[in-house]
Amino acid sequence: MQHVVVAECRDGKLRRVSLEAIAAARQCMADGDTLAVLLLAGGAEDAAEATHLACRGPDEVIVIDHPILARYTPEAFAAALLAAAEALPMAPSAWWLGHTAIGRDLAPRLAARLGAGQVSDAIGVATGADGRVRFTRALHAGKALEQRALLPGDPWVVTVRPNNFPPAAERAGPAAPIRSAAFNPPPPIVRVRDVVRRVSTAVDLTEARVIVAGGRGVKHADGFAPLAKLASLLGGAVGASRGACDAGYCDYALQIGQTGKTVTPDLYIACGISGAVQHLAGMSRSRVIVAINKDPDAPIFSVADYGIVGDLFEIVPLLINELIST
Numbered sequence: 001m002q003h004v005v006v007a008e009c010r011d012g013k014l015r016r017v018s019l020e021a022i023a024a025a026r027q028c029m030a031d032g033d034t035l036a037v038l039l040l041a042g043g044a045e046d047a048a049e050a051t052h053l054a055c056r057g058p059d060e061v062i063v064i065d066h067p068i069l070a071r072y073t074p075e076a077f078a079a080a081l082l083a084a085a086e087a088l089p090m091a092p093s094a095w096w097l098g099h100t101a102i103g104r105d106l107a108p109r110l111a112a113r114l115g116a117g118q119v120s121d122a123i124g125v126a127t128g129a130d131g132r133v134r135f136t137r138a139l140h141a142g143k144a145l146e147q148r149a150l151l152p153g154d155p156w157v158v159t160v161r162p163n164n165f166p167p168a169a170e171r172a173g174p175a176a177p178i179r180s181a182a183f184n185p186p187p188p189i190v191r192v193r194d195v196v197r198r199v200s201t202a203v204d205l206t207e208a209r210v211i212v213a214g215g216r217g218v219k220h221a222d223g224f225a226p227l228a229k230l231a232s233l234l235g236g237a238v239g240a241s242r243g244a245c246d247a248g249y250c251d252y253a254l255q256i257g258q259t260g261k262t263v264t265p266d267l268y269i270a271c272g273i274s275g276a277v278q279h280l281a282g283m284s285r286s287r288v289i290v291a292i293n294k295d296p297d298a299p300i301f302s303v304a305d306y307g308i309v310g311d312l313f314e315i316v317p318l319l320i321n322e323l324i325s326t
């Protein structure tokens with residue numbers, strides 16, 4: 001069986017979720033299965049990331065480097081992947097993508113073009129006693145888990161949630177071969193003229209290992225400044241509840257929850273967030289949750305590993321001072 005991982009770059013850097021997708025694929029590969037990584041590159045900087053992939057355990061890395069791939073359009077990306085797949089000795093049976101903005105958009109398109117089954121946002125993968133691969137997904141705002149198996153024989157396309165699989169580690173021994181695939185892009189239906197980033201953060205929210213999130217309790221836009229300072233000291237990113245976004249304290253790009261981003265960091269620090277079910281839907285699978293809230297009955301404490309009842313404007317500076325002095 002041929003597995004294919006679609007590797008994604010952002011700002012010339014390989015996304016960590018691509019390495020996690022390699023690890024997820026490896027978890028369910030049987031003897032004789034092969035793994036190829038397809039890297040879509042929009043220039044030399046992206047293409048150079050192939051060397052990082054080659055030492056993480058694939059059998060080969062195929063690079064499709066074309067200027068049209070510098071900016072995401074679903075038609076060009078899907079066509080590039082299908083062209084690269086033709087360069088493989090065997091038609092792929094399993095496609096693995098990160099559950100990123102691009103992965104979410106591309107996977108169903110790819111599945112439709114291939115006549116394949118699709119599973120979105122897998123947080124676990126295992127092979128059952130019957131040899132069928134089963135994917136675990138979170139449902140109902142994370143309150144239930146389902147296992148989904150696809151019919152044997154059919155190809156499938158799966159997206160994996162960032163931060164849910166350990167990234168494939170570097171392996172000793174010779175790196176996998178890297179080769180290029182030819183690609184003649186289809187006539188463009190859409191031309192992206194500009195990409196406007198409303199929020200620029202050093203760490204991508206969905207891949208952040210640490211998130212410091214603020215809610216309506218931060219009271220005003222400036223209230224996010226200590227949270228940003230704490231996040232930066234911890235090498236993390238700033239997130240927000242919808243309450244904070246609706247109040248205009250921060251951009252909607254930071255929103256975490258049912259209608260925002262889904263995150264699974266190692267550490268989630270919720271500051272002045274009540275813990276509505278729609279917020280929990282996006283963060284309750286974080287590994288360690290710390291809640292800072294003035295109200296001891298706030299629902300966020302029901303999911304928190306550590307709870308601090310107090311004023312965030314006193315607690316957050318204490319944490320910052322502690323980190324600076326150590």
Ligand code: FAD
Nearest residue numbers: 215216217241242243257258259260272274279293294312
């Ligand atoms: P509040 O509920 O107002 O809570 C503020 C908290 O701050 C309180 O608990 C208070 O005790 C505490 N506080 C106040 N001052 C301080 C202080 N100085 N120090 C410490 N604590 C303090 N919400 C999301 O977050 N994400 C979503 O994706 C989302 N999607 C939704 C989708 C739908 C269809 C609907 C209906 C709602 C959605 N919501 C979502 C909104 C959600 O229901 C809540 O309204 C929202 O999460 C509340 O935000 P909040 O906790 O910041 O504000």
